[in-house]
Amino acid sequence: MLHIVIPAYNEELRLPRTLRALRRFVAERRPFLGEVEVLVVDNDSTDRTAEIGRAASTPGLPVRVVHCARRGKGAAVRAGLLASDADLVAFMDADGATDLSALDESWRRIRLGADVVIGSRALAGSVADVRSCRARAAGAAAYRRLARRLVPGVADTQCGFKVMRGDVARAAVAELTARGFSFDVELLVRLRAAGARIDEIPVTWTDVPGSTFVPARHGAGAFTELVAIAWRTRHLGTPVAGRATARPRTQSPIPRPAAVALPVAIAVPAAASLLSEA
DSSP: OEEEEEEESSOTTTHHHHHHHHHHHHHHTHHHHOSEEEEEEEOSOSSSHHHHHHHTOOSSSOEEEEEOOSOSHHHHHHHHHHTOOOSEEEEEOTTOOBOTTHHHHHHHHHHTTOSEEEEESSSTTOEEEOOOOHHHHHHHHHHHHHHHHHSTTOSOSOOSEEEEEHHHHHHHHHTOOOOSTTHHHHHHHHHHHTTOOEEEEEOEEEOOSOOOOOHHHHHHHHHHHHHHHHHHTGGGOOOOSSOOOSSOOOOOSSOTTOOSOOOEEEEOOSSOOTTTTO
16 A cells, blocks of 8 residues: 655645656556555645645545645645555655656665665756756755754755655654754654664656745745754754664564565645755
8 A cells, every 4th residue: 555645735736747647657556556545735725736636536546635724844744644554654745846766766775674765866866957046056055054964964855755664754753843844854853863774865856846935935944943953853862874773663564575565655745845956
């Protein structure tokens, strides 16, 4: 069983294309993925996002709409992950910026023992089509430097594509406080502190017009949220690159080497990725 959760804020224009792409992807891999369900998290949208999500449901790809009244990308992702009971959970952006082939590599990494697999536009082998002004690029670079102090060893905290073992993810997001664009950093800090093995993989990423992130409006808040995350998670200890060993994690119900179809939940927030090149 594969759950695909799509949190969305006013995504009536970009969501349909992403759902069609997911439907094609799932149909091509049906024997390997097993049952698939999409969870669209409506982040209190004012347009037809929820209606479009419900209308997209088909026997081949069921779609369930989850309402999240608390605004913010982080809040939407948290709601989507907690709404899933799948053995594997993940999230990706509603604009479909990350090529879905990343799911294949993520599946392979999980089978090889990873607890968390995150897409990266900063690794060798990644292909990123980024269109941004000089000021936005400078802001993104500064943000990356600060984020890496909280999550050393992670090249790209903000790529909107992450796949995780369900038990590990739900434990981490249960404590998640950040609800804005910087939530990825807090999530990674908590996952690492819980002892999760985090693998970063290169992805093919395309800048899709329509991002809700406006540097002049949201930039300062993103940096402020990073400071708040550092303060809230200070008790978790000094972060280190690689696999954390803060405490032993519980045994996952997923048999790592078993050649069976496993559930995956993909939470796709409708709000566009934070600092698209961050």
